[in-house]
Amino acid sequence: MTSSPVTRRRHPALLFALLVVALTAVGGVYALVAPGGAATADTRPYTASDVEAGQRLFKANCSTCHGQQGQGTSDGPSLVGVGPASVDFQVGTGRMPLAGPAVQAQRSENVMFDDEQIRQMAAYVDSLGPGPQLPDEKYASGVGGDVARGGEIYRVNCAMCHNFAGSGGALTRGKFAPPLHNIEGKHIYEAMLTGPQSMPVFDDLNIDAEAKRDVIAYLHHLDQNENFGGLSLGNLGPVADGFFFWAFGIPLMLGAAVWLARKAA
Known part of the structure; x- marks a missing residue:
């Protein structure tokens, strides 16, 4: 008779040890390949006075919709983790505070707060939870960017919504x-x-800092371009061109045909 092989039993702690090793390895690899902070300005830590001033501004102007602690309400989303970049964009472009109920906040030239107040509100929101930081001016200015490469990136990622010439466009359910x-x-x-x-x-995992700079350089290049092709019709593409043709071109041709027919008679 042959004896059955002895089954080896694994120690209960072995699986846990392997899991710890695997997680440590993954974290180490991510730390090596993850993009650094070169694309954001080193604006932290904010001073305690910045956070306090920002909290006062927030409670006076934003808490009605976003809650006393930025936790969100039925009228506005939570701001925990949105970061200073979101505050600077929304408030700096006049979209916030929201003028009134709307499907989408619109850009406004009437910005309610100065740069220092926006920075203070950003400091307070940053204290609620970490999020995207303010961009480094080296990249955000667009200076030195590759316009041709920026145009390629823009057409692949942005043109389907914002139009090939940056003129904007309609989306679903009243959004744009x-x-x-x-x-x-x-x-x-x-x-x-x-x-x-x-x-x-x-x-930065989708479009890195240099690529963002190229896109900005391309859009600023469009701002400086003169249109040498006659009426631009808002650069809205074939829709505007077709409307112009049907509204003016066809009636003109019909009128010319009627006039020629009467003249021949």
Whole structure:
């Protein structure tokens, strides 16, 4: 007779040890390959006075919708973890405080707060939970960016909503992609970084800091371009061109045909 092989039993702690080793390895690899902080300005830590001043401004102007602690309400989302970049974009472009109930907040030239007050509110929101930081001016300005490469990136990732010429476009359920003409570079960068409203997030894993700078350079290049092709019709593409043709071109041709027929008679 042959004896059956002895089954080896694993120690109960072995699985736990392997899990710890695997998690440590994954964390180490991520730390090596994850993008660094070169794309954001070193604006932290804010001083305690900045946070206190920002809290007062927040409670006086934002807490009605976002809650006393930024936790969100039925009228506004939570701001925990949205980061200073989101505050600077929303308040700096005049979208917030929201003027009234609407499907989408619109950009306004009437910004209610100065740069220092916006920075203080950003400091307070940053204290609620970590989030995207303010972009580094080296990248946000667009200076030195590759316009041709920025155009390629823009057409692949942005043109389907914002139009090939940055003129904006309609989305579903009353929403819209706003025009991108004459917008400060840091606000373009912050929008890509935070994904406001219907816009997807393009963090540094999707579009890195240099690529964002190229996109900003391209959009600023469009702002400086003169149109040598006659009437631009808002650069809205074939819809505007077709409307112009049907509204003016066809009646003109019909009128010319009637006039020629009467003249021949």
